[in-house]
Amino acid sequence: MHENQISPSEWEIMRVVWTTHPITSKEINDILKEKKEWKLATTKTLIGRLVKKGLLSTEQKGRKYEYSPLVSEKESIDESIDDLLDQMCDTKVGRSVETILEKSVVSKSDLERLEALIEKKKADAPKEVKCTCTPGQCSCVH
Amino acid sequence: MHENQISPSEWEIMRVVWTTHPITSKEINDILKEKKEWKLATTKTLIGRLVKKGLLSTEQKGRKYEYSPLVSEKESIDESIDDLLDQMCDTKVGRSVETILEKSVVSKSDLERLEALIEKKKADAPKEVKCTCTPGQCSCVH
DNA sequence: TTATATAGTTTACAACTGTAAACGTAAAAT
DNA sequence: ATTTTACGTTTACAGTTGTAAACTATATAA
Structure with missing residues (x-):
């Protein structure tokens, strides 16, 4: 499992920041009003957690902060994909695709x-994918 | 987000039960010894939670129980896939595949x-996938 | 200049997770 | 018949997540 996992609610924030940055908490909240019924406080809590996790950077602008992403959307999506693939037998990946x-x-x-x-x-696809599961965790014959 | 989410540790249990069922907690634990350094108590806690969530059924056999899956592996994987796809813009799915x-x-x-x-x-693929994101959550032009 | 609106930070609190010890009970071994 | 062992259940406890109120400091409007 990847450390510094981005939770579903945190994803909502990250997607906004990936799309527009630097951006303030108020602006983030305004955008999310469309989709989530969050109080401004909720948005701020989530932003704070993302900063603490090292996924957002802050830059002070007068009395407020502007946030920017410290990880890219692509790498975050790729980690999600890895986590998904990790939970199934290698032989099942083709079917899942x-x-x-x-x-x-x-x-x-x-x-x-x-x-x-x-x-x-x-060119170099095998006839059968080799299963690397722990014995007993999939039906492949070991 | 799907309710009755299966957590990563719970997945370990489910994969064993999907592979072999009915199966007892001891057998599950024996199989997982290979991969996880869990105490038997830990395995039992996780089994208990899965039963409570309605993902495993129990059948009493003498003084012990045998567990079986109440959801299929395929449907569970499909839900994980749905959750993954839900966190990205529709236009990014092709790239992710x-x-x-x-x-x-x-x-x-x-x-x-x-x-x-x-x-x-x-045959009926569009030239461009339509983005259905909340405005501000992806870079597609709305 | 004082009240109000904004910012971010701290605290809150329940549900879910990871990880397990403790407990009660019944079966099996001595 | 008593001790040990094997089961499932209850309790525990810290960390994460969802959701937000309370608090503090500052800027702005009256």
Whole structure:
């Protein structure tokens, strides 16, 4: 599990800051008013936690602060993906990708890039993926 | 967010029970000894919580219980996937699938199935995925 | 200049998690 | 028959998360 996990509520904040920064707590709260019924105090608590976790930086501007991200959205998403993959047997990843693809709308160019990637992977894809699970935690034969 | 979320430690238990059931707490613990340095008490606490959450059923066998899953592994994984997708803009899903595929080993037949799915999706894939984010939570132009 | 609106910080508090000891009870071993 | 062992249940306790009120300091408006 990754340390400094970003909780679901904290993600809401991070997404705002990734989109616009530097940004103040008030501005963050205004944007989130649309989606969450949070008191300003709630937003501030979450911001404080993110600062403490080292995920947001602060810069004092007069009597207020402006916040900026210290981690990128891509790396954060990638960590979430890692955590997801860590909880399933390697042999199930292919099926899961299929599931994601089935339930999502992706663009033509996404599909083209994926197709190219698949073509490339075909070269050295194994016939069967090797399972590395602890014996008893998946049905693969060990 | 899905209610009755399965926590990382609880996943360890569930994976064992999905693989073998019905199964006793002792057997679960024996299997997990390989991977986690948990006291038997810890395993039992986690089992108890899973029963309370309605994710494991119990059947009394003499003086002990045997546990079985009340939710399937697939549906649980699918919920995890949903939670992952919920935290990113729809337009980023394609890229994320690519990331997963890049960092994983998938089998030839996985790749073939994926290819077929892509071919099918191409028919009505949009040129650009529509973003449905709350304004200010992603960089798409609204 | 005093009251009010803003900022950030501290404190709060319940639910969930990780990790386990303690407890009560029934079965098995001596 | 008594001690030990094996089970499940209860209690514990700190850390995280969701949600926010209270507090403090300052800037601004009256």
